[in-house]
Amino acid sequence: MSGTIKPVLSDDNFTRSAGKQLGLYALLALGILAGLMTLLSFLASGSGGGTSGGAIDIENNSITITLRQEPPQLDSGRSTDAASFGVLGHVMEGLLSYDRAGQLIPGVAERWEIREDGATFWLRDNAFWSDGKPVTAHDFVFAWRRVVDPATGSQYAFITYPIKNAEAITNGDLPIQTLGVSAANDKQLEVIFEQATPYFDKLVAFITFLPAREDFFESTNGRYAADADMLLYNGPYLLTEWVHGASMRWTKNPYYWNDEKGFLDEINVAYITTDVNAKLNLFKDAQIADTDLVAPMLPEAMERRWHIDRFMDGTVFFLEFNHREGRITKNKNFRRALQLAQDPSELVYKVLKEAAYIPAESLFPSWIQGAGDLFRKQHPPIKHQMNIEKAREHLELARRELGFDTWPPIVLLTGDTPVSTLSAEYYQELFKRNLGLEVRIDLQTFKQRLAKMTSGEFDIVLSGWGPDYDDALTFGDLFSSWNLNNRGRYDSAEMDGYVRIAQSELDPVKRMQAFAEIQRLSYEDVVVLPMYERGWSFVVDPRLDGLIRRTVGPEVDYTYASIKK
């Protein structure tokens, strides 16, 4: 009997050969993964996003950009959000539009006339829909009737209320045919006002007043403007491709009449993301033509010697008081005390440090136009002086009037964005330091903050207001007693009187005086405490010319953009 005894595996030997085996499996796994990925990429190619030729494609005269958000849909009669406005501003055109400097210019309307009782718009002959048919006055009549139709459920229906019977129709009291708008012929649109509306020309540049063609609308079977082929276009660009959530393609509209707009053959929206860092990375990689910069990005941008631009987006932010009965903030001395104890420039320059923000001096932002010149120049707001001594005096007066021994905590309602939480914390500390007040911050999501504002569950709320149209009234009527957006329920006969004048006075100088009174009253009666006017820093690829950031109208406007030759 002879034989060799097999050596028992030593640990080291075992590990070595097991390791070899493992390496083999790893190779196998890699192979399988590579195969699967190729397969998956085939499957996914249908649901794909835009493949782009980089930020600026000189050969094809096209650029690539991002959108912050996808438009929920593009039905102008129901749109309420900036994303929709941004897209519609490129693919549609209303009666009037804006030039490079933000002044009103003729759009579909060649000329117009605004009278005390109504307005007439004469439409141009060379305005066409993207199927080649002319844009007519009937298209506006149809679109505007749809806006006020209760069945449409348009949230922006209120903006049409200067038109005769608009409000009654929305309330379901009158049929839609009674709306004060009619087509005298194909090219003449007649409007009858509910009351004199001297700013009606500025109003019709707004998105809710865009046209829609009835026969096309009917043919979409309730899916109007839900997809690229479910909408007719009459703007400088056409929406030729829309992959939901992923990408869009805007192509030059061959039927568009104005040679001064639409210089690019194609605008490629290849990415939709709210992530500013992702956008910055795409910009650095030369994949997109422009991007926003937030405060922490500025040092790097300067180091790279980028040309940093900034613009005001038109929104004013303010602390809004709750003027309802039974609230501490109903007391004027209390409000005055808070007013005197703060200075918005400290918030903007020392706390927020956003380079494009400016301290707000009034309810009316600095860019609002007056009669012939800037409103701010003609009617400068009252110069605010911080005065802690006087603030404490007013607080003491308020304490006696209200009969408190000690102050209960004040509820400061705020949204959950980084800037608003930072601001809220600043005021909490400020009012504690200067007035000894206890401020309780109530941090809420967007919808919940609105719900609490509407039901009045706050003492002070961090709030803001952006313009709908380019007229002082978009801010001026905010604190009239009937305005539903007056969520602090400020109610004053004096204010209401000025707002009525501002709404219907035909003499522009007198009208601006009414706004000046509103401005004065909002300071003297401490309706709100202005915080800041919001602005954005941004950077554009140096090869691109003519990109406009707007205060009113589409926020980023590429209609005048072209590639440098």
Add this chain to the structure above:
Amino acid sequence: MWSFILKRLVQGVITVWFIATATFFAMHNVPGDPLLNDRAMTAAIRANVEAKYGLDKPISEQYVIYLGNLVQGDFGISFTQENREVNDIIREHFPVSATLGILAVLFAAAGGVLWGALTALYRNRMPDYVIMFFVILGISVPSFVIAAVSQLMLVGVNSALGATLLPVAGWGTLSHMLLPALVLGLGTMAYLTRLMRSSMLEVIGSDYVRTAKAKGLPAARIFTKHQLRNAILPVITVLGPSIAAITTGGFVVELVFAIPGLGRYFVQAVQQLDYTVIMGTTVFYGAFLVFMVIVVDVLYGFIDPRVRMQ
């Protein structure tokens, strides 16, 4: 086996019904109002919008209507994307999330098993320490940090090369998927590595492995048949829920890499109180999770016959 599958399926349906009901009532009791917007609505306009979405009916009636539609597979129309059906949103965006998720799980599973086995083989030696260091890192660093940092690194690599090695963001081709899938799978990969390592160590010290060695079986055979196959079972167990978790939890990665997946809609819907989309995506994801658990149970039976016997 078949009765086992059937039983699990019935349990699954009940679970989904429960999810749907709980979500429905939780959603309606969340503070806030889906119709509130920046611009206040007059009572008349508000009534028009409420009627459009059936919100004017009492909540019990809404629930009955909702369940009826659910049985027919109709989730209704989105509140915020007014002309889009929730079914369309799921149909268009789930495949994107699923592709990304499957890829991520594949990375995670392959990586987890291989690294786990490696660390167990070389336990308490250099490869073990190095890999376990990265595992701890992968488990503790949240995915949004990894996503942002890896994207930034990619920008650096691209600009250093002077060409686009991989796209920084977007979706459509294989090259778009590579980095997001890796980032998405990283956390799970780290977790699976640890799981595999401990399970492997347990097997290595077991009697049947010693017996196998004593019998003189070749090392490769012991490693594959006795060690790997037994150690992999716990990994398979968690794989099913992982697939669902990864596929549904890719929101941050989808945001950073601008990927049109369903995760974005899921999260946005909750923020905006978009009732129909909340219901649609929650029920869909719930059903998906339940289904994956059932699949794993069945699969388990094939890998380990002992389970089937019971």
